[in-house]
Amino acid sequence: xxxxxxxxxxxxxxxxxxxxxxxxxxxxxxxxxxxxxxxxxxxxxxxxxxxxxxxxxxxxxxxxxxxxxxxxxxxxxxxxxxxxxxxxxxxxxxxxxxxxxxxxxxxxxxxxxxxxxxxxxxxxxxxxxxxxxxxxxxxxxxxxxxxxxxxxxxxxxxxxxxxxxxxxxxxxxxxxxxxxxxxxxxxxxxxxxxxxxxxxxxxxxxxxxxxxxxxxxxxxxxxxxxxxxxxxxxxxxxxxxxxxxxxxxxxxxxxxxx
Amino acid sequence: xxxxxxxxxxxxxxxxxxxxxxxxxxxxxxxxxxxxxxxxxxxxxxxxxxxxxxxxxxxxxxxxxxxxxxxxxxxxxxxxxxxxxxxxxxxxxxxxxxxxxxxxxxxxxxxxxxxxxxxxxxxxxxxxxxxxxxxxxxxxxxxxxxxxxxxxxxxxxxxxxxxxxxxxxxxxxxxxxxxxxxxxxxxxxxxxxxxxxxxxxxxxxxxxxxxxxxxxxxxxxxxxxxxxxxxxxxxxxxxxxxxxxxxxxxxxxxxxxxxxxxxxxxxxxxxxxxxxxxxxxxxxxxxxxxxxxxxxxxxxxxxxxxxxxxxxxxxxxxxxxxxxxxxxxxxxxxxxxxxxxxxxxxxxxxxxxxxxxxxxx
Ligand SMILES: Nc1ncnc2c1ncn2[C@@H]1O[C@H](COP(=O)(O)OP(=O)(O)O)[C@@H](O)[C@H]1O
Ligand SMILES: [Mg+2]
Numbered sequence: 001x002x003x004x005x006x007x008x009x010x011x012x013x014x015x016x017x018x019x020x021x022x023x024x025x026x027x028x029x030x031x032x033x034x035x036x037x038x039x040x041x042x043x044x045x046x047x048x049x050x051x052x053x054x055x056x057x058x059x060x061x062x063x064x065x066x067x068x069x070x071x072x073x074x075x076x077x078x079x080x081x082x083x084x085x086x087x088x089x090x091x092x093x094x095x096x097x098x099x100x101x102x103x104x105x106x107x108x109x110x111x112x113x114x115x116x117x118x119x120x121x122x123x124x125x126x127x128x129x130x131x132x133x134x135x136x137x138x139x140x141x142x143x144x145x146x147x148x149x150x151x152x153x154x155x156x157x158x159x160x161x162x163x164x165x166x167x168x169x170x171x172x173x174x175x176x177x178x179x180x181x182x183x184x185x186x187x188x189x190x191x192x193x194x195x196x197x198x199x200x201x202x203x204x205x206x207x208x209x210x211x212x213x214x215x216x217x218x219x220x221x222x223x224x225x226x227x228x229x230x231x232x233x234x235x236x237x238x239x240x241x242x243x244x245x246x247x248x249x250x251x252x253x254x255x256x257x258x
Numbered sequence: 259x260x261x262x263x264x265x266x267x268x269x270x271x272x273x274x275x276x277x278x279x280x281x282x283x284x285x286x287x288x289x290x291x292x293x294x295x296x297x298x299x300x301x302x303x304x305x306x307x308x309x310x311x312x313x314x315x316x317x318x319x320x321x322x323x324x325x326x327x328x329x330x331x332x333x334x335x336x337x338x339x340x341x342x343x344x345x346x347x348x349x350x351x352x353x354x355x356x357x358x359x360x361x362x363x364x365x366x367x368x369x370x371x372x373x374x375x376x377x378x379x380x381x382x383x384x385x386x387x388x389x390x391x392x393x394x395x396x397x398x399x400x401x402x403x404x405x406x407x408x409x410x411x412x413x414x415x416x417x418x419x420x421x422x423x424x425x426x427x428x429x430x431x432x433x434x435x436x437x438x439x440x441x442x443x444x445x446x447x448x449x450x451x452x453x454x455x456x457x458x459x460x461x462x463x464x465x466x467x468x469x470x471x472x473x474x475x476x477x478x479x480x481x482x483x484x485x486x487x488x489x490x491x492x493x494x495x496x497x498x499x500x501x502x503x504x505x506x507x508x509x510x511x512x513x514x515x516x517x518x519x520x521x522x523x524x525x526x527x528x529x530x531x532x533x534x535x536x537x538x539x540x541x542x543x544x545x546x547x548x549x550x551x552x553x554x555x556x557x558x559x560x561x562x563x564x565x566x567x568x569x570x571x572x573x574x575x576x577x578x579x580x581x582x583x584x585x586x587x588x589x590x591x592x593x594x595x596x597x598x599x600x601x602x603x604x605x606x607x608x609x610x611x612x613x614x615x616x617x618x619x
Contacts, residue, residue, distance in 0.1 A: 159345075160356075163331075163405075174347075178346070
C-alpha cells in the first residue's frame, strides 16, 4: 500500500513537471490582463487580436502551407523508402533513411544551410524550408510504413496474384489499402513535426519568410504577451489532435509494439 | 488425356534438393493428395504449380501445354493457403468477389456468383463480416469459396485443415468431399495427416525427401504398401524383420530371427536369402490364450506388455520370444464384460498368411 502511494506521487510529479508549464500557457491565454502575473478574469480577446494581426496570420498561412506540402511530399518519398527497406533487407538503406531522425536538429539545420548556400547557391526562403522539412520527415514516415509492412502477412500478396491480380492490381487493391493507416499516420506525424519546427526552420528560412514558431520566437524576445500564449495554445491543440489521430491510425508504431 | 502433368520436375534450394525428379499426372475431376512428413517438398510442388517458384528442371503441363513462364495471375489455378490469407481490409463478400473482379466480370454476374458461393459454404449471414470477426472454420470456408468462385481448372489446397481443432477438422473433411463432388473442380490437396489423406482422396502420392514413394488409391496404399516407409507412414503397422527362405509363384517362406518360419503371399522377383520385413496390420492379428489353438499357420507365443483401451477397440502390445513387439487391435466385447486379456497374460498371437506383406529392404 505504502509503495503504491509513493509510486503515485512519483508519477504525478513527473506528469506535473511535463504539463504544468503547458497548462500555465493555456490558462494565461484566457487571462484578461496584459501581464502574465496574476489571474484577473476570463477573456477571449487575445484570440480575437490574433485574428486581426496581419504578420501573425501570414506566418500561420506559411506554416500551414509548408506543413501540408512538406508532409505530402515526405509521405510519398517516405513510403517508397519504407517499401524499399521492407522489400530489400539491405542494412545501409535503413541506416540512410533513419539517420536524419536521430541527427541533432542543430546539425541538420547547419548542414542544410551550408548545402543550400554554398553548394546550390540558393536564396533561402520557402523552397529551402520545404526541402529541409521534407528531409527530416522522410525518416519518420519510412519507420512507420516499414513497421506497418512488417506486421503484414506476405502470403496476402501471393494470394492476390494467385487469384488473378497483376502486380499493379496487387499493389492497388491489397498492398496500398493495407499501407493506408501507416501512410496517414506518417502524414500526420510529418505535419506535426513541420508545423512546430523551430531550429531547422530558423537556419533555412532566410529573411523573407516567417513561420509561426519563428514569429513566436521574435515576439517573446520583447515580452511574453498573452497573444503569444494564445497562439501557442492553438498550436498545441493542433499538435495534440494530430498525435491523437496518428496513434489511433497506427497504434503499433506509436505505442512501441511494432 | 491428363488435365495436369508433372514431368521430371526438380527444385533445388542451395544444396538441398527439395523436389527430386517428380513425375505424376492428375485427371480432371480428381481429388488428388500429396501426403508426406513436414519438409518433404509438398509446398514446393504446389508453389511451382501456382507459379510462385520455377522448377530447376522438368516441366509442368496443363492441358498438355507447358506452364513455364506463365505468371501466377495467368494460370487458371487458385490456391487455398494454410493460413487462409484472407484480405483483412475486405469483407467476406469483398474477399470472394476479388477473383471475379480481377477477371473483369460484370457487376451483376459477380453479385450472383458470390451469393451462390456463400450459400454453398453456408455463410450467407457473414457476407458483411471482416475476416477477424470469423472463427477458424468460417475463415476456412471463405478461403474455399474465394478459391472456387471463378471456377479454376484446379484448386490447390495446402494443409487447409491444419489450423482447425480435431472435431472441426472432421466436419470440414466431410464438407470438402461434398464440395468437391458438387463443383466438380479438380483438387490437389496437401497434407501430412495420413488419416485425412485416406478419408478424402481418390489417389494419394506419398512423398519422402522430395520424391514420390508410392502413388495409389487409398485402399491400395493401405493394403499394399510398396516399401517400409509407406507401410509405416500409412496407418498403424507391425514390421517384423525376416529373411527369405524360399520364393515360389504361390507363396513366400520366411524366417523370423529367434521365432521360426512363417509363410506370406508371393512377391515377384524376390530371391531366397533376401532380407526384408513382413508388414502386418494390427486389425489383422488374432490373439488367444496360450493354451488355445489359433487355427492359423503363422502364430507365436508372447506376453501382453501394454494395452490401450480405445472404447470400440483395444490395442494389445504382445512381446514375442525374440523381443519383437506386435500390436493387435481387437474389437471389444459388449459393455460390462471383462476385457479379453490383461497385462502380463501369456497369449498366442497369429495371423492368416494372406494378411502379411513382405517388403524388400
Ligand atoms: N525458399 C526456400 N529456401 C530454402 N529452402 C526452402 C525454401 N522453401 C522450402 N525450403 C526447404 O525445402 C524443403 C521442402 O519444403 P516444403 O516444400 O515447404 O515442405 P513441406 O511442404 O512438405 O513441409 C524443406 O527442407 C524446406 O526447408
Ligand atoms: Mg508445407
